[in-house]
Amino acid sequence: MVVLPARSLAALIAAKLTRAALRLTGRGATTLPGLAALSLDPAVAAHIAARLPKGVVVVSGTNGKTTTSRMLADVVRLSGWHPVHNRAGSNLARGVAAALVADATWIGEPRADGAIFEVDEASIVTVARLVRPRVLVITNLFxxxxxxxxxxxxxxxxxxDAAAALPVQATLVLNADDPIVNLIGDNFAGKVIRFGIDDATVHGALAQNVSDLTHCPxxxxRLRYDRVVLGHVGDYRCPNCGFARPHPEVAATQVESDAEGTRFVLGAGEGAAVRVPLPGVYNAYNALAAIAAGHALGIEATTAARAIGSFRPAFGRLELVEAEGRRLRLVLVKNPAGFNAAAATLLSRVGSVRLLTALNDLDADGRDVxxxxxxxxxxxxxxxxxxxxTGLxxxxxxxxxxxxxxxxxxxxxxxxxxDAVRDVLRRSRPGDEIDVLATYTATLALRRTLSRMGYAKEFWQD
Amino acid sequence: MDLRICHLYGDLMSIYGDRGNVLTLQRRAEWRGIAATVETVSAGDRLDPERFDLYFFGGGQDAQQDIVAADLAGPNGVALKEAIAGGAAVLSVCGGYQLLGHFYRPFEGPELPGVSALDVHTVAGRRRFIGNVVATAEQPLVGFENHSGLTYLGPNAKPLATIEVGAGNNGEDGSEGAVQGKVIGTYLHGSLLPKNPWLADKVITWALERRNGHVDLPALDDTAEREAREHAIALAHKRR
Known part of the structure; x- marks a missing residue:
């Protein structure tokens, strides 16, 4: 049964051939097939997405979208979904199209029953119009x-604009603690579910030198803050117009974080206990976003908590690599808020810090350093x-x-x-931990180097 | 000797790593044994024109820039001009630079008045200039620009530098930035001063001379600064 128009079918086949060719040459085919499909017929991705019975969830925002979407993919899987997911971090429209094309049969029938996509902020409007998500999650904006x-x-x-492009029955999942994100729900016609941290003991370990928002959006x-978690995220209220942090439907209480991970209890004490095997308060936010999105999809919080409890981190997100007895901890950093969150986590451990840090200024890193x-x-x-x-x-x-x-x-x-990796190994001893903080393309390059030296696998094999 | 720095509207006008410029002014004074303090004066605060030797005025987003323009139209604009007349030095970047001129004219809506501390005016442009900049002044100047405003100099302002790579004030006349007395404006944001320590030292010297007569700053070991500058210049030429 042919389910696609001829033109979309041609685009699909071209994309699939591109993918097969790339795989034969041993390369990760995470974007080029999507580019081929989109340039021949953008509708092909929309056609496939529309055939997913459980629909599409899109996760966007400045920080945490990879971790959140991966957690959410685990959550829906545990509740019986077979989702397609742009796992390898290709989060532009072409990456979404590539994932859909890879999953579909040669006549454009999806094998998956739903989709979890992380989407770059710059592509969000295009993707929202293309795949018509039933849930849009916004983690934070910095x-x-x-x-x-x-x-x-x-x-x-x-x-x-992306929220306005959603179908009427769609749900927005928003961070209540980020005033910029919270405001997006203001004029939204559909349902809004907010998540946040309801624990007065959680506040920034670092001085918040730079805030993106000091005045009411x-x-x-001027906004008043009773508590700042990171940057402009916290407990805020405007004394003038009454704009304030709303009470989040999905709230974390009794938050504890150490080197092993982060733990919290949902709701006012009687809710599910959640254990996130990743350190840092920002990973509590990632878990909350995934739980709230699960809630929007009708998935029980206890199921979500169980999936998150056995979560494995993504490429460059607190990934551990063993090299000559040293433990290298890879953290992708690309903006001040992300860096500060990583630094706070690093400082919560005891002892001195051995650092490998790399700054690139290619397009994917941001050319402005x-x-x-x-x-x-x-x-x-x-x-x-x-x-x-090291780095450019x-x-x-x-x-x-x-x-x-x-x-x-x-x-x-x-x-x-x-040479940078060798220098680190020479400078350290077996048993040492080394923190690797690097921008996107620098993380890719370091990962590739570590892989070539036999210490880590290529990330697209995930 | 001590150096009193004002981060003007530091809570509203601080994008693109403006904090690096303030940090550089402070550190380079301290490394010479000169105590340096930084205070933020924001919209609604009362600016005391006697208090500071040096004003840093950075870039902001459109919404924040509107709040600042409104504040400068009141007593704080007058106080800032008094401070400049009294010998204070000013370094302004992007939005701060535009607001120190006569006006900013958007595509629609009313002109945003400036304080006319610099004989320049800015009009909205269709294109955004984003990229590395290399320019020549008394020493090379390297940085990054990200602006769509087109700034034109009047006879009383002199260009800070001549463009080699990048757009500068308006992408037409090859000029970058403006100098008028002890007031500097530039489109090179963020890590402008760390990579151009000669400019930092010049502004510090001007500022210290407000209360100390002639000042000669001792030299510092600028190896790291020089390396960062040379690499940035080479990269900018390679990628132009």
Whole structure:
């Protein structure tokens, strides 16, 4: 039975052939097939998506979308779904199309019954129109790669446009603690489910030097904060217009976090206990987002908690790599909020920090590296034993560490990925832990290097 | 000697790593044994024109820029001009630069008045200039620009630098930034001062001279700064 128009079918077949060819040459086919499909017929992705009986969930926002969408994929799987998911982190429209095409049969019938997609903020409107999600999750919005995304207000507007493009029966899942995200629910016609942290003991371990939002996004009076978790995320209210953090339907209480992970209880004490095997309060937010999205899909919180309890992190998101007896902990950092969250987690451990850090300025990293000056290297510097610095903009990073107060004789600038990894191994001893903080393409390059040296598998094999 | 720095509207106008510029001013003073303090003065606060030696005025988003423009139209704009007349130094970037000029003219809606501390005006442009910038002043200047405003200089303002790579003030006349007395405006944001320590030192010197007569700053070891600058210049040329 042919279910697609001839043109879409041609696009589908071209995309599938592209994928097969790429796989034969041993390359990860996470975007090119999608590009082929979209350029021949954008409708092909829409056709396949519309045939998913359980529908599509889209996760977007500045930080946490990869972890949240992977957690959510585990949650829906445990409740019996067979979802298609753009796992490998290809989150533009072409990546979504590639995942749909890869999953579909040669006549365009999906094998999956639903979809979980993480989507880049810049592509959100296109993707929302293409796949018509039944749930849209927005994790948080922070300043990020201004050369690529534009100002935060622009990104927020894009999210509102995406929300406006949703089908009427769709549900928005929003972070109640982020005023910019919370406001997106204001004029939304459909259902809104909010998540947040209801625990007065959770507040930022780092001084919040840079905030993206000091004034009310609705009336522009100065916002009051009773509690700041990270940047502008926290417990806020506007004394002028009454805009305030709403009570979240999905709330974490009794939050505890250590090196092993994060634990919290849902609701006012009688709810499910959730154990997130990832450290850092921001991973509590990721878990809450996944639980709230599950709630929107009719999945019990206890089921969601069980799936999250056995979660494995994604590429470069607190991934552990063993190398010559050293443990390398890979964390992808790409904006000040993400860096500060990673730094806070790192500082919550005891002992000194051995750092491999890499800054690139390619398109996927953001060509503007000035964000490192908004990141709180000052908090990290006193704990650094040594830092090996590499990447295309290694000198900018070395300079940042100097102004953060790290002694120049503790900073080693090393050109070349192989040499940087070797330098780290030479400088450390078996049993040592090394934190690797790197931007997107730098993480890719380091991962590839570690893989070539026999320490890690290629990430698209996930 | 001590250095009193004001981060003007620091809570509203601080995108693109503006914090790096303030940090550089502070550190480079401290490394020479000069105590440096930074205070933020924001919309609704009362600016004391006597208090500060140096004002840093960074970039902001459109919504924030409106709040700041409204505040500068009141007593704080007058106080800032008094401070400049009294010998304070000012470094302004992007939005701050535009608001120190005569006006900013958007495509629609009323003109946003500036304080006319710089003889420049800005009009909205159709294209956004985003990318690395290399320019020549008394020493090379390297940074990153991200703006759509087109700024034109009047006779009383001199260009800060001449463009080699990038667009600069307006993408037409090859000029970048403006200098008028001890007031500097530029489109190079974020890590402008860390990678261009000569400019940081110039502004610090101007600021210290407000209360100390002639000042000669001792040299610092700028190896890391020089390396970062040379690499950034080489990359900018390669990718132009």
């Amino acid at each position: 300043r990020d790669q201004l050369d690529r995304y534009g100002e935060l207000d622009t990104v927020a507007r894009r999210m509102r 609705r009336c522009r009076a 000035s964000w490192i000056w908004d990141a709180d290297f000052e908090a990290l510097a006193p704990r650094i034993e040594w830092a090996v610095v 903009r290694s000198r900018d990073l070395a300079l940042r560490l100097k102004y953060a107060g790290l002694k120049p004789d503790r900073t080693y600038v090393v050109d070349g990925w192989d």
